[in-house]
Amino acid sequence: MKDKKKVRINKYLFLSVFSICVGIFIWWLVTDGLGIFRSNALPSPVKVAESFVKKWYETKPDGATLLQHLGASLQVALGGYVIGAVVGIPLGIFMAWNDKVDMCVRPVFDLVRTIPGIAWTSVMVTLVGIGFMSKALVIFISAMVAMVINSYSGIKQTKTVHLWVGQTFGASNWELLTKVAIPSALPMIFTGLDVALGSAWTTLVAAELLASTKGLGFMIQQARGIFRLDIVIVGMIVIAVTGAILSSVIQFIGRKLIKGGRS
């Protein structure tokens, strides 16, 4: 019984790997192989791989290496993200914990949360001009909104019976919050950290596409201007991989901090 299942699993694993190879082969076929698409319409996988390697240390064509762009993007994204989390988590918890504040702030918050982070770029650029500050502010807003939503629902999902246990032992309001509600909300807060990171990273790329002098978004926008699609694809891959790595780092920290096999 057991080995039959093992065979079935690698069969599917093999199928997945095979399907990726077929995909890449077709991509190569339609570009270099048969030359159906010229490289300014769809660069071949070989070209993309080549520029991926070269771009790490070459400043052509946009005046900065891939590493510098990545560094610039990360600096802005993580800056706005951290402040957004530091402000968003307490605000979300505060909003969820006392009903009066909750009922007052909720509708305003529901309005603000439907505004995509990118929309704030125009406001910030007009207020503080293009550059680091306007992008950091935009990312701050989008990360904070995501953090508030998740910490809010984390606190609201605390089981009433857990609060009752605290109350019957005579816990004060502060103890109920710190010793029951917040530990119970921790997994949801980490989901928030993960979602906020994703939205900060996406908003950053958008902001850089709009107006920037450095960063991954800037790099792919420039490359598109001069029909260097290989660099555009390299940029997209780096954006995707960085986003995935950041997310798994947050999830790893979450698994370590959240006790009781609940993460």
Added chain:
Amino acid sequence: MRMDSERQVVPEEALIEFRGVDKYFDKPQEGRYQVVGDLNIKVRENEFLVLFGPGQCGKSTILNMIAGFELPSSGAVLCQGKPVEGPGPDRGMVFQNTALFPWLTVMGNVEYGPKVRGVKKEERRKRAQHYIDLVGLQGFENSFPVKLSGGMQQRVGIARAYCNEPLVMLLDEPFGHLDAQTRYLMQDELTRIWQAEKRTVIFVTNNIEEAVYLADRILVLRNCPTGVKAEYEINLPRPRNYTDPEFLRLRREIDAVVDHTL
């Protein structure tokens, strides 16, 4: 409607039969362990048989083997002389966690059996309504299971299984999650339904009071790997009384035989 056959006429081969059945399960870490050991059971037509035993081990597996969800590792499980290959409408089952279809109303759940077997709409509606009335759910035909209490959900489970006109009804600790008083009510209701719609019933429970109250015959099962440890014919008149002396005597006697969990 099925004509119910005379009770005294005992066909030579039993309705359900276990012949030397063993059952092993493989758990990823613990490896192979035996749940059922050399089980031999004969189930007579239209009898209310209770499989009574401690804790969680083995009883449900026996029921699952009759229902066809599990196949024996060795030996044979026969239904009307033929080996059981898989689930089928001739063996209706009521689950401990009700297993109702949450997106179907009460009527939708009860008529599901005939519907998937292609019975025409108004014929199956009539039959479903008959069983809904039988289990006392008139007026709840269009509510969703999530809105019903535990006891009412179990009634839907019973009606749904009955509606398929099964040869045998399998009940896997159906009242396990109900509070004590609703449990007494459901035991009375099940007895009433069983007497109205004569079917063979195989009922699994770890509650001794419930076993003595419901059963024509009780098979006391051993701890893992399970097998028949003792057999009791219960011919107290129905409806029975939990506190009448003969009932209590039987309960004390069976309680002494069964091996208690540590």
Added chain:
Amino acid sequence: MGEKQKRVFFGAIGIFVFLCIWYVATALTALGTVMPDPITVFTGFFTAFVEPIGTHSMTMHILISLRRMLVPYIAGGVLGVLVGILMGWYRVADAILMPYIQMIRPIPPIAWIPLSIVWFGFSEGSKYFLIFLACFFTIALTTYNGVHSVDETLVRAARMLGAKDNQLFTSIVLPTTVPYIFSGLQVALGSAWATIVAAEMIRSSEGVGWLIISGQETGDMTQIMVGIVAIALTGLLITSIMRGVESKLCAWTVRGK
């Protein structure tokens, strides 16, 4: 005073206080020189329905943005559900398609803008392509998770009642997946709305995104704020419509006697 009235009452107070803070901040402090006060913004917003900004009135801007979003959203939704079910039900499809979904999904839809401009130019096509990407993967994956979350005891119950394999699919798997599909649709809606705004800001000649970016180019902060109000209200409208549809279709999940 019932729970509902209390909620509405305090909500109104919240919004009123927010607008007052905004008004006071713009009237008294230096912010006023750059940021218009709420009254000008809202009058600007309502007059825009009558006098057009650029070539269209506000209604047209909103409708165009909605059309750009909804057409690919529906396409992405339908295809996403189909692919999600296909992958959930057949291990082979899962093995072949899942690698691509896992590879492409992390790329934010906005990062596709440069490629979409090259492939589709500045036409509607490039916006449809972006929105399709924004919805397809999310819905496909949530549907896939829905198919995988089928409760084993329900399958047993259906088999016991005599259901054949194909009946199992329609009568157990699909209904279980519906709530997952809806949660996927709601998440996809949010990201589609954000993507269309970004796409319009990058290059377009009408739509709510264009309103903001053209305001930014002419330095007209009122028009930017009018654009933001339009986005907020439209966003709120479509999310509440979606929630209304979901509560009707998934009534059976709602607990409570």
Added chain:
Amino acid sequence: MENKQPKVKVQNLTKKFGDLLVLDNLNFEVKEGEFLCIVGPTGCGKTTFLNSLTRLYEPTAGEILVNGIPVDPKKQNISYIFQEYSSFPWLTVEQNIRFGLEIKKTPKAEADANVEEMLDVVGLTKFRNYYPSQLSISMLQRVAIARAFATKPELLLMDEPYGQLDIDLRFKLEDELIKLWKKTGTTVLFITHNIEEAVYLSQKIMVLTNKPTSVKTVLDNPLPLPRDVVSEEFVKLRNKVTDLIRWW
């Protein structure tokens, strides 16, 4: 012992949710160290009753006195075991049991002693560092009981804690509870649907009516401990209580 003021005195306790009357003018007393079982028909608002006693729900009217002063979990040492599993999933077994002692700011030495004692009594010493997600249902219930007894409460409320356990486990935990009750001398209010369980555990049985709930009667339970559920007198008392409640 008689003239001593009762541990718990409840006078015309009433509770309304909106205009729905749930508790209708309840009056009763509980003596120090007594084991009172409260039993009523299904759906007789027993959780509202216990929650009102500890002010988790604010009673609409009426007086609840513990040791003569109005009940207040902050001042008095009360523990409550809920029907729902209430151990904290993010705390280990030991930390769960210590929770009440920390809230009550018990000095460390005393707290450690209590925790060790409770771990030993409920037999979970080996599992002290396990998390609730790794425990069986009966072990979870033992954690809740250990946590409640760890603070040496003067009043212990229990809302059908053994409802979901099968018979063997239920009898085992009931015997353990009686042992703990005798050892600590706590006053216990144990509410249940199961009439056999009420007769098995109690010194006094209070029978509630259906909604709106009020006190139907209070019976003494003179049976000596440990009790035999199939014995003659046990069954007589059980029938008496059943006839007061029977609705099925």
